[in-house]
Amino acid sequence: MSSQKINRRNFIGGSLLSVASLAFFKGNLALASDLKPLDLKPADVLENGQKAVPALVNYCTDPDGAAKTCPMRKSDKSKHGQTCANCSFYTPKGTYKGQEVGDCVLAMAQKKKVYASAWCGTWAKKA
Template identity: 35%
Template sequence: MENTNMNRRRFFTQILGVGGLVALAPALLKLSSAKAQEKRRSAAPPAAGGAMPMVDPKDPVAKAVKYVEDFKKAPEAKGNHCATCGFYAKKETRNGKEVGTCTIFAGKLVYADAWCASWNKKA
């Protein structure tokens, strides 16, 4: 009989432990996500004069999506470029070239004539 009680105690102790983890999981995930976002923001070097930096084609994210600064150099672009992408929004002109923001590269600018494998036709 005593062995059965011990198993019950262990069972309820484990249930309470799992229940506590389930209750804390959303808060822990939110905290982890906030730290990751802050780390990404601080990793981007500030551009001169406080302006947003340009995407570096050697950046790991840029490499992952095959980012190129000139769509004409990427045969798989098939004539598509950032200016015709749904993720792109024109921002300004730099060095005589149009640049804008892209949701793929938060906090950085891309050239309008650039392209990446995440290209998505504007609606």
């Protein structure tokens, strides 16, 4: 047996410290278990996997395509050659189905990836 005496104050203090530590670590483990893998779905793909209407998200997956695939560009020929890859809001992050994708800081693409070859109405030349 130990010759050290444990008084009530030390016992209660140690117990409270143990309980607080346990709660802290349990909370961190719960947060870590909620982490999900990186979502590489582009902005034109909805949560249910359906394709979004480009006019609704102001985003074109084929900027040099016909006006019906990119209605907001139908009358402006000067926008050809503008893509997310050369936009100041775009940061490359990887590939999705063989195409380069990246992050866009604009609200319509938050938590989504955009194709490097895509275009939107807020394109700004990369400095």
